[in-house]
Amino acid sequence: MSRCCTEFSRSSLLHRAVAEAGSGLPAIEQGMPVPAGTGLDRREILLRSAGLALAVYGAGSFALPGFEDGILEAAEAAAPAQPVLVSVFLDGGADSLSLLAPVGDPDYRRLRPKLALPDSGLAFTEDTRLRWHPEAAALRTLHLEGKLTVLPTVGYTDADQSHFTSRHYWEVGATNPGLRTGWLGRYLDKAGRPDNPLQGLSLDGELAPPLATSKAPVAALRGADGYRFWAPGVWGEVESQMLETLAPLGGARGSGDKALASIASTATQAQRLRHQLAPFNGKGFASPVAYPEHRSGFPQKLAGLAAMLAGGLPLRCVALRAYGMYDTHSEQSDDLAQGLRLTGDSLLAFQRDLEARGLADRVLTLVWSEFGRRAEENGSRGTDHGAAGVAMLMGTRARGTMIGELPKLKDGLDKNGNLKATVDYRSVYTSLLEQWFDFDAAGAIPNARAYRRLELVR
Amino acid sequence: MYRGAFGPEQAERLLWRAGFGPRRGEAEALAKRGLDDAVHALTRAGRQRFVGPAAKDEKGRPLAPRDAWGHDHLWWLDRMVRGNRPLMERMTLVWHDWFATSNDGVGSQNLMLRQNALFRRYWLGSFTQLVTAVTRDPAMLLWLSGTENSKWSPNENYARELMELFTLGSGRGYTERDVREQARALTGFRNDWREGVGPTRFRFDRERHDVGSKRVFGRRGRFDWRDAVRLCTAHPRHPSFFVPKLWGYFIPTAPSRSTQRALERLYVRNRYAVRPVVEAILRHPLLYDGPRMVKPPVVYTAGLLRAAGRGVDTESWTWLCANAGQQLFYPPNISGWNDDRWLDTATYLARWEIAGRVTRPAALDPNKVRSPLDADQLLTRALDFWGDPRLSSGTRRVLRGYTNRALATANASWKKKSYPALIENSLRHMIAVSPDLQSS
Numbered sequence: 001m002s003r004c005c006t007e008f009s010r011s012s013l014l015h016r017a018v019a020e021a022g023s024g025l026p027a028i029e030q031g032m033p034v035p036a037g038t039g040l041d042r043r044e045i046l047l048r049s050a051g052l053a054l055a056v057y058g059a060g061s062f063a064l065p066g067f068e069d070g071i072l073e074a075a076e077a078a079a080p081a082q083p084v085l086v087s088v089f090l091d092g093g094a095d096s097l098s099l100l101a102p103v104g105d106p107d108y109r110r111l112r113p114k115l116a117l118p119d120s121g122l123a124f125t126e127d128t129r130l131r132w133h134p135e136a137a138a139l140r141t142l143h144l145e146g147k148l149t150v151l152p153t154v155g156y157t158d159a160d161q162s163h164f165t166s167r168h169y170w171e172v173g174a175t176n177p178g179l180r181t182g183w184l185g186r187y188l189d190k191a192g193r194p195d196n197p198l199q200g201l202s203l204d205g206e207l208a209p210p211l212a213t214s215k216a217p218v219a220a221l222r223g224a225d226g227y228r229f230w231a232p233g234v235w236g237e238v239e240s241q242m243l244e245t246l247a248p249l250g251g252a253r254g255s256g257d258k259a260l261a262s263i264a265s266t267a268t269q270a271q272r273l274r275h276q277l278a279p280f281n282g283k284g285f286a287s288p289v290a291y292p293e294h295r296s297g298f299p300q301k302l303a304g305l306a307a308m309l310a311g312g313l314p315l316r317c318v319a320l321r322a323y324g325m326y327d328t329h330s331e332q333s334d335d336l337a338q339g340l341r342l343t344g345d346s347l348l349a350f351q352r353d354l355e356a357r358g359l360a361d362r363v364l365t366l367v368w369s370e371f372g373r374r375a376e377e378n379g380s381r382g383t384d385h386g387a388a389g390v391a392m393l394m395g396t397r398a399r400g401t402m403i404g405e406l407p408k409l410k411d412g413l414d415k416n417g418n419l420k421a422t423v424d425y426r427s428v429y430t431s432l433l434e435q436w437f438d439f440d441a442a443g444a445i446p447n448a449r450a451y452r453r454l455e456l457v458r
Numbered sequence: 459m460y461r462g463a464f465g466p467e468q469a470e471r472l473l474w475r476a477g478f479g480p481r482r483g484e485a486e487a488l489a490k491r492g493l494d495d496a497v498h499a500l501t502r503a504g505r506q507r508f509v510g511p512a513a514k515d516e517k518g519r520p521l522a523p524r525d526a527w528g529h530d531h532l533w534w535l536d537r538m539v540r541g542n543r544p545l546m547e548r549m550t551l552v553w554h555d556w557f558a559t560s561n562d563g564v565g566s567q568n569l570m571l572r573q574n575a576l577f578r579r580y581w582l583g584s585f586t587q588l589v590t591a592v593t594r595d596p597a598m599l600l601w602l603s604g605t606e607n608s609k610w611s612p613n614e615n616y617a618r619e620l621m622e623l624f625t626l627g628s629g630r631g632y633t634e635r636d637v638r639e640q641a642r643a644l645t646g647f648r649n650d651w652r653e654g655v656g657p658t659r660f661r662f663d664r665e666r667h668d669v670g671s672k673r674v675f676g677r678r679g680r681f682d683w684r685d686a687v688r689l690c691t692a693h694p695r696h697p698s699f700f701v702p703k704l705w706g707y708f709i710p711t712a713p714s715r716s717t718q719r720a721l722e723r724l725y726v727r728n729r730y731a732v733r734p735v736v737e738a739i740l741r742h743p744l745l746y747d748g749p750r751m752v753k754p755p756v757v758y759t760a761g762l763l764r765a766a767g768r769g770v771d772t773e774s775w776t777w778l779c780a781n782a783g784q785q786l787f788y789p790p791n792i793s794g795w796n797d798d799r800w801l802d803t804a805t806y807l808a809r810w811e812i813a814g815r816v817t818r819p820a821a822l823d824p825n826k827v828r829s830p831l832d833a834d835q836l837l838t839r840a841l842d843f844w845g846d847p848r849l850s851s852g853t854r855r856v857l858r859g860y861t862n863r864a865l866a867t868a869n870a871s872w873k874k875k876s877y878p879a880l881i882e883n884s885l886r887h888m889i890a891v892s893p894d895l896q897s898s
Contacts, residue, residue, distance in 0.1 A: 229807065232814050233821030233883035237867040242884040245860040249892055252856040257749030258710065258798075259897040266801040270810075 033168040033177035036185065037212025055220040056197045057207050070195025074314035077193075081362050083436050084309065087184070087210055087319040088347070090339070090369035092327030093163065095383055096390035096419070097375060098336055099136060100152055100406065104129030107409040111376045115332060115383070126150075126402045135337045138344035139392070142351060146400035148392055149456065153404050153412070154428065155388035155421035159371055163327070163385070167370035171209040173429050174446045182210035183429050184317040185218065186444040187437065192216040192316065199316040203301045208319030221304075229274060247271040288356040291349040292342060298323035299346040306353040309363065326369060330380035343367075347394060355396070364395040364436055364457070366428070375409055376417050387418035391428065393456060403454050427451040460743040464493040467848055468746045474753065474898030475708050476500050476740055477544025479761030481509075482845030497740045501582060501733055503543040510540045513770035521770075523571060528776030530567045531786040534574065535779075536770040538760035546581045549736070551756070552707050553577035554786070557592050557624060558794035559601045561787045566597070566656055570787045573597040582733035585700065586691040589624060593687055594647065596660040602792070605647045605660065609668035617641035620690060623793055631695035632675065639672040640689075643681040691730055697722035704735060706797070709744050710751045717742070750897040752800045755782035758809060762816045762890055765844040774815055781808035801896075813890035817843070822879040829878035831868070833861040836878060840885035844895075853892045857885060 037057065101117040102108045109116050122132035122140045130152075132140045142148035156175060160166045169175045173183025181189070184200065192199045193216070200218030202208040211218050229243055250267020253260050287307065291299040301320055309315060323346070324339020347365065354360040372389030393399075404422035406412070414420050430441035430448045435457040441448040462468075469489040473480045477500065480488075488496045513521050513536035515529075523533035538547045554577060561570045573595050580588040592598050593616070599605045607613035617640035621632045646667030650659040662683070672681045674689050681689065690696060701721045705713050713721065721735055728734045739745065753761065756779055763769070779785055783805045789795055801809075820843070822829065829836060837857055841847065849857075861881055868877040889895060 229810055230814060231884055231887045232818035233823070234880050234887070236880070237873075238864050238877055238880040238884055241860060241864040241867065242888065245856065245888065248856050249853070249860075249888055251893075252853040253850045253893040254852065259750040259752045260893055262752060262801050263893045263896050266803065266806045270803045270806045 033165055034180065035168065035212075036172050036180050036182045036209035037207045038180070054197065055205070055207075057213075057218050057220070070193065071198055071314060074193050074196035074199065075312050077314075082314070082316055084315055084363045085184070085317050085432065085436060086305070086363060086365040087208070087317070088343075088365055088367045089208075089319070089321045090324065090326045090343070090367065091321050092325055092369070093166075093371045093373055093385055094324075094326040094339075094369040094389060095328060095332065095336060095373040096152060096388070096406075097373070097383075098332070099133050099139075099340065099390050100124055100127075100130045100150065101133065102129050102406055102409065103131050105409050111409065113377070114381050115377045124150075127406065130406065133336070133340050135341035136344045138348035139340075142348060142394060143400070147351060147396055147398060148394050149398045149400055149403055151391045151393075151403045151423050151428065152406040153372075153388040153419050153422045154368075154391045154425050155371060155419075156424055156426070157421065159387035159418065159421070161371070161385045161387075163370055168209070170368060170370055170425060171212075173210075173426060173444065176446070179446075180212065181214050182208075182212040183444055184210045184319070185213035185216075187433060187439060188216045188218065188317060189213050190443045191437065191439055196314055198314050201315050201318045203305065203318060203320035211317055211319050229270075243271075243274065246274070287353055289349055289352045291353075292345045294323065294342055294346075296323045296342070298342065299349060302346050302350040303353065306350060306357060306359070309354075309359050310357045322367065328373070328382050329378065329384060330382035332377075332382040351394060360396040364393060364398060364432070366432070367392040367394065368425070372419055374417055375413055375419060387414060387416070388421035389419075391425070393428075397457050399456055399458050403456070423454065424451055427454050428456070431456045459741055460493060460746050462743065462746060464496070464746075465489050468493075469496060470848060471746060471898055472496060472500075472740065473544065474757070474761065475745060475751070477548050478538045478757055479764055479898070480845065481764050482767065493741060497737055500545040500740065501737050503546060507542045508537075508540040509542060510767075511769045511771075512536075513540075515773050516771075524568045528773055530561070530570060531776040531779065532770050532773060533571075534786050535756060535760055535763075535775055538756065539763045539770060545736075546578060548757075549581040549732075550574060550577040551754075552704070553580070553588065555707075555789060555794035556703070557598065558789035558792050559597050560789050560791075561597075563601045564597045565600075567787070569597040569600070569657070574787075582736060583731065585730045585732055586688060588732075589620070589691060590684060590687045592624075593620070593644070593683055594660070594662070596649065596657065599647050599649065599660055600657060604644065605649045605657075607641060607645050607647065608666040609642070609645045610666075612638070612641045612645060612668070614638060614641040617644055617686070619792055620644075620686065625690035625696050625699065626693060627695075627699040630699060631693055636674055639674045639681075640686050642668040642670070642672050643674065643686040644683045646683065697725050701725060701735065704732070705739055708736075708739050709742065710749050711744060713742075713744075751797075752897050754795065754797065754800060755779050755784040755805070755809065755812070756786060758782075758896065759812050759816075762813060762844075762895075765847065766816050766820070767845075768816065768819075772815070775812075778808060778812050778815060781805070782812060783808070809896065810887075810891055813887055816890065817883065817886045821883050824876035824879035827879045828875070829882045831865060831874060831878050833858050833865060836861055836882050836885055840882055840889055843886045844889055847889070847895060849889070849892065849894050853894050857888060857892075860888070861885065 098117065103117060103119045117131060117133065121134055122137060124130035124132055139148060143150065160169065165177065168177065171182050172179035188200050197217040197219035200211040200213065202211055202220040205220055207220050231239060231242060234242055247268040251264035255261035255264045287303045291303045305318060322343040324343055325335045326339060328335050354363050368391045369389045372386040373383035374386045377383050412420055426445055430445050430451050431454045433439045433441040433444055466485045466489045470480055470485040473485060473488065491499065513532060515521065521529045521533050523529045541547055559573060561567060564570055576591050576595055580591060602616040602619055603613045604616050607616065614637050618637050620640065622628050626632060646662050646664065648661060648663045648666055649657050652658050667682065669680060671678055674681060675693060701718055702712060721738055724738060725735050759775060759779055776785060783800055784795055864881045868874045
């Protein structure tokens with residue numbers, strides 16, 4: 001049973017539809033923005049050199065047969081070290097007041113009588129009123145090492161309370177429902193290459209809207225089951241026997257003419273590839289550190305990403321969803337604890353992996369959510385949609401200290417009882433583009449000059 | 459002219475090459491009519507009828523081909539599945555590929571469907587009239603910059619493709635100067651733009667037309683757009699472009715010199731009518747005893763649905779066909795789909811998924827259905843699901859070997875009860891992805 005709100009489910013559906021547009025777009029309600037990237041053409045591609053099944057978006061502008069050449073060329077051009085930005089999305093609106101609980105604030109227990117976290121707990125060194133969520137020990141470790149910047153109240157004024165709209169604003173980098181390209185997509189349009197879809201890689205099998213471009217090609221990894229042969233009503237031993245017959249069946253009529261020869265050889269290649277890609281589920285990569293094992297595949301995606309970077313693939317912007325259900329309208333404790341634990345542990349493993357591989361100085365990871373949650377809990381041990389929320393920036397070159405602040409709850413709430421933002425999310429974007437990519441933010445963020453720059457990178 | 463036996467096997471191939479494969483029993487019925495009558499039945503089809511339940515989306519709602527993303531594809535697929543004029547739809551697909559226009563550049567499903575209706579109207583008619591109609595078709599005018607071509611700033615886009623891709627072939631009988639002069643002849647089209655509607659009021663405007671004298675293919679005159687088309691199809695090298703290109707849609711090996719000459723003469727003698735040429739191709743021996751062709755993805759999909767007796771009832775066909783390399787109304791570029799290269803590891807998986815999507819709703823539940831513990835019976839039953847298509851002996855051998863291996867894993871009584879149904883499901887799937895059904 002899902003405890004998230006119906007609008008959340010619908011918005012997830014619609015976003016899925018960005019990639020699986022053919023499976024039917026749910027009706028868009030009046031005023032709802034269309035997700036960035038909707039309608040971009042998509043081609044399924046196999047990157048033979050790396051054994052990856054990809055969906056490539058916006059590939060109309062380059063010839064697909066030359067596509068591996070473009071990637072190889074981009075990989076060489078990128079040597080030795082292009083900076084990489086990883087966007088990790090906490091889907092649903094993560095509760096910043098539980099991730100960093102203001103136990104020292106006199107109003108905290110009044111607003112959160114049932115959900116308040118205990119005073120004991122993991123101290124947050126930069127603000128003695130705050131405690132890390134007990135399941136966020138990994139994040140605390142990163143913070144203590146100076147590799148995690150926390151922005152406790154990031155957002156924008158008059159925050160939209162719709163998952164859909166607010167998420168869209170974050171994705172496109174502007175409070176503009178009509179924008180159809182993502183903020184990183186516009187960066188790639190200007191700074192990317194016309195022949196390297198890996199420069200914008202979504203790891204969830206569907207195009208992540210922040211990466212939606214208008215012309216530069218980007219790709220989505222179809223992931224663990226991207227090259228899976230599924231047969232309805234067939235399983236177990238019968239299925240194994242069936243799939244082992246793929247190649248012999250393809251060649252059953254011989255290869256006497258061109259058509260039969262192409263069927264026979266494609267079936268053989270397909271069967272071989274099926275075996276090669278079967279282990280892509282994280283286990284295929286030799287990771288120098290241990291990642292958590294989880295059915296969601298989130299830690300494995302990060303493990304795979306580190307392996308891809310180590311393998312020299314020319315990635316620049318990468319996007320994926322964190323594990324967890326953050327739209328915690330009821331019984332929030334369990335969902336939140338599970339999500340934060342696995343996400344934090346996985347991020348720490350990823351950071352350790354990058355360090356072990358000598359890649360740590362090349363990669364910054366931005367963790368964000370479409371909004372925070374209402375300061376006051378609701379009647380079902382949950383919280384409703386809020387305004388400002390939490391974002392984090394992880395990496396050896398992240399500043400590592402808090403940006404913005406968590407104001408006293410007495411003064412820090414807007415008329416709806418939601419946290420006011422102390423940092424605008426576009427300040428984060430413009431600063432990242434300039435400091436991390438050395439790119440003029442005006443080329444990707446509308447009205448970029450209006451946003452105060454933050455010192456994010458060291 | 460094919461003089462060999464015309465049995466169900468030949469009728470089945472004819473139905474695949476000139477349509478979307480047989481429905482149950484159709485090949486046998488067509489075979490009884492003999493070759494000439496069978497070809498006539500395809501090229502002189504009677505009134506349009508649709509057999510079976512109307513197309514709908516997952517929720518049972520009617521399609522919205524003009525508006526909803528992907529429904530244009532479904533709408534046409536439905537005509538392929540349910541229509542009683544398969545060759546008309548197949549020729550419409552030929553023209554869609556020949557004059558490959560993509561909605562990526564047009565941006566209006568409405569205009570794409572208008573163009574589709576045009577192709578259907580001229581399916582076997584005069585090629586000159588077809589090209590004339592295409593030249594002023596709104597989707598084409600947008601796609602190849604026809605309405606941007608004015609006497610003040612000529613645009614060569616359409617003029618070049620008219621000769622290179624539609625009528626003469628690259629470097630065959632025209633010069634760069636002919637391209638420029640033809641572009642002048644083609645000036646004059648325009649359209650308006652209306653908020654909420656998009657491009658509209660496509661028309662010829664004399665004001666924008668270059669009325670001056672042009673020199674095309676060595677002839678001089680005050681040519682306009684109709685002349686531009688006529689000059690191309692009347693060009694002595696047009697028939698030798700037209701015949702092998704049309705032939706290639708039905709038969710994978712090139713025609714012999716004498717066959718090609720005969721077809722060119724037939725074409726010119728009939729004043730560029732397509733029907734006699736298609737009829738001759740459909741009666742040619744190479745269609746029946748020549749090599750096989752890989753079915754285009756939509757032909758494969760429509761054919762499986764016809765064979766299984768299922769209509770269009772899910773929107774999945776759009777993205778499944780796109781994954782297999784052919785989304786209708788979105789050809790990859792102006793030269794259309796590459797018929798030689800339908801298969802790679804990614805499109806192979808997509809075709810596997812298409813087959814599974816067709817069988818899925820009817821998948822047998824091993825808890826409810828008792829399938830026989832016998833390889834031959836299982837294969838017979840699975841073939842029946844597809845209306846008994848003919849399988850080669852090689853394919854039968856592989857399937858029987860597989861079935862025996864799979865049955866051998868049923869080494870416990872519960873497995874003996876449930877595995878046969880799983881095997882029957884798998885055989886249905888495997889028949890659909892066998893070389894016999896992937897190609898025709």
